[in-house]
Amino acid sequence: MKRTHYCGVLRDEHIGSRVVLKGWVQRKRNLGGLIFVDLRDREGIAQIVFDTAVSQEAFDLAETLRGEFVIEVEGVVRLRESINTTIPTGRIEVFADQLVVINESEIPPIHVQDDDDAGERLRLKYRYLDLRKPKMQQKLRLRSKVTQVVRNFLEQEGFIDFETPMLTKPTPEGARDYLVPSRVNPGKFYALPQSPQLFKQILMVSGFDKYYQITKCFRDEDLRADRQPEFTQIDIEMSFVEPEDVMEVNERMLAKVFEETLGVRPALPFPRLSFDEAMTRYGSDKPDTRYELELVYLNEIVADCGFKVFTDAVSKEGDVRGINLKGASDHISRKEIDKLGEFVKTYGAKGLAWIRLTAEGINSPIAKFFTEDQMAALLEKMQGEMGDILVFVADKPQVVFDSLGALRQEVAKKLNLIPKDVYNFLWVTDFPLFEYDEETGRFVAKHHPFTSPRDEDIELLGSDPGAARAKAYDIVLNGFEIGGGSIRIHKPEVQRKMFRALGFSDEKAQEKFGFLLEAFKYGxxxxxxxAFGLDRLVMLITGSDNIREVIAFPKTQNASCLMSEAPSWVDEDQLEELSVQVKLTEAVVAEETEV
Structure with missing residues (x-):
């Protein structure tokens, strides 16, 4: 029998039609002379009825059905006597006179239904069952829709789709490389690309002035909810452009994606914030602007107060900043304030000072350190009113930003301040070109080594790298960086200055990036x-908690696949063929022995 329809598309207009359906048994109910089967495919569920009066043979076979059997049925669509308003096909049912069991199923280790409460590890181990769930099918189909919209948009804008190598040269771009040994070049290794960065720049040298690619990238780094060792990137590059040109076309692309997938049309142009303003107002270079809770700078007010924690921070060129938790006094207890104090410690803060403003007056362990005038000035600056809780962190500026930036997100969740179905886009611009790595004692690129400094800051590369600003821009959505880019360095002498500022000698730069520098000599x-993180973008569009929900076969936090059991050991003869010898640490040996 050839399938005529998907289960989930049947409606009133199909009543009286003879149909052939194929799919999985979701549920069976045997009422004696009637058997009802919910048949599921990618489009939804249709109720199938087996009646002894219609076909005794089909009825007898239907009695053997269990959940997740793969079957095909043929029958006539009829109007249901009892309408089910909870599903799109709830007005019709199929009276089947033919049934074929294509394949049987053992009892599944997880329930194939959206309200299944199986843990994530079990879901990932049996991912093929997890992916049968309607919500997972919807998410991955929406992902497919996003990539289709992106491709159509970029093609219409004159961009050319390219493929760049998966086996390439190891280059220091920020994260650790995944290395692949070469059999035909013993002792040498390829690297899987962290991004197509160098190749897309070379395509610009080649005269292809509008490039795009939806491609896999690989970074051997610690994982979290919105990060995977292999991820998909929407990669875009253009010639003869300034930042505004790149931002304008990508704003229109994102607006098109949201309009065609969610029916939401974001207002254009997107708001812009400089890096400095984002940090001072929100404590983050990827702020969630759906709610307030902005940071307030207090150094001038508290510099002469009697609270040593504040005065010491100011005297050591640190910061004292606070957030007004408006109206939170009735919702956050003293015990919860103490928990928030422990929370900010995980971001390097030594603690959290606080003032509760109640009908009885000021309640705070630090109030005694302030004169009346100082407290009045503090409350005025913080716009404190009865019912508010004022919280403060005093430390190095970066610690203050990290602590309060994370705290505002934590409190927003606790106080239910985050609106649903609101999508706040934001460009963050004017990033520092470098950041100082205290562990290595040198500057590292804030984005990557090919980011162009602002024209007026080029001379700072040799004299004061920390003051140089980048022609860089990140696109932020609801507190997540979904994309980042920059104008690239295109002059060889500027690229050499950049490498020197990063601690690369001319010889080292030639060794690592010689093919790019050579290309730069020829116009x-x-x-x-x-580049956009496709996984992260789809995560936000679908309202998922982490990107593993929108990747068909994701890795766990230790970069393993529970379904395929990758990574795995390989045979000695394979290693020998690759001229590779494995040397295990004592910890790994002990762990494997225990397993």
Whole structure:
């Protein structure tokens, strides 16, 4: 029998039609002379009725059915006597006179239904069952829709789709490389690409002025809810552009994606914040602007107060900043304030000072350190009113930003301040070109080594790298960075200055990036671009908690696949063929022995 329809598309207009359906048994109910089967495919569920009066043979076979059997049925669509308003096909049912069991199923280790409460590890081990759930099918189909919209948009804008190598040269781009040994070049290794960065720049040198690619990237780094060792990137590059050109076309692309997938049309242009303003107002370079809770700078007010924690921070060129938790006095207890104090400690803060404003007056362990005038000035600056809780962190500026930036997110969740179905886009611009790594004692690129400094800051590369600003821009959505890009360096002498500022000698730069530097000798156009994390973007569009929900076969937090059991050991003869010898640490040996 050839399938005529998907289960989930049947409606009133199909009543009286003879149909052939194929799918999985979701549920069976045997009422004696009637058997009802909910048949599921990718489009939804249709109720199938087996009646002894219609076909005794089909009825007898239907009695053997269990959940997740794969079957095909043929019958006539009829109007249901008892309408089910909870599903789209709830007005019809199929009276089947033919049934074929294509394949049987053992009892599944997880329930194939959206309200299944199986843990994530079990879901990932039996991912093929997990992916049968309607909500997972919807998410991955929406992901497919997003990529389709992106491709259509970029093609219409004149971008050309390219593929760049998966086996390439190891280059220091920020994260650890995944290395692949070469059999035909013993002792040498390829690297899986952290991004197509160098190749897309070379494509600009090649004269293809509008490039895009939806591609896999690989980074051997610690994982979290919105990060995977292999991820998918929407990669875009353009020649003869300035930041505004890149931002404008990508704003329109994102607006198109949201309009066609969610029916939401974001207002254009997106708001812009400089890096400095984002940090001072929100404590983050990827702020969630759906709610207030902005940071307030207090150094001038508290510099001469009697609270040593504040005065010491100011005297050591640190910061004292606070957040007004408006109206939180009735919702956050003293015990919960103490928990928030422990929370900020995980971001390097030594603790959390606080003032509760109640009908009885000021309640705070630090109030005694302030004169009346100082307290009045503090409350005025913080716009404190009865019912508010004022919280403060005093430390190095970065610690203050990290602590209060995370605290505002934590409190927003606790106080239910985050609106549903609101999508706040934001460009963050004017990033520092470098950041100082205290562990290595040197500057590292804030984005990557090919980001162009602002024209007026080029001379700072040799004299004061920390003051140089980048022609860089990140696109933020609801507190998540979904994309980042920059105008690239296109002049060889500027690229050499950049490498020197990063601690690369000319010889080392030639060794690592020689093919790019060589290409730059032959007429390189000014160019720039952006890369979006497709997984993260789809995560936000679907309202998922982490990107593993929108990747068909994701890895766990230790970068393993529970379904395929990758990574795995390989045979000695394979290692020998690759000229590779494995040396295990004592900890790994002990762990494997225990397993």
């Amino acid at each position: 390189t156009p000014p160019h720039g671009g952006i």
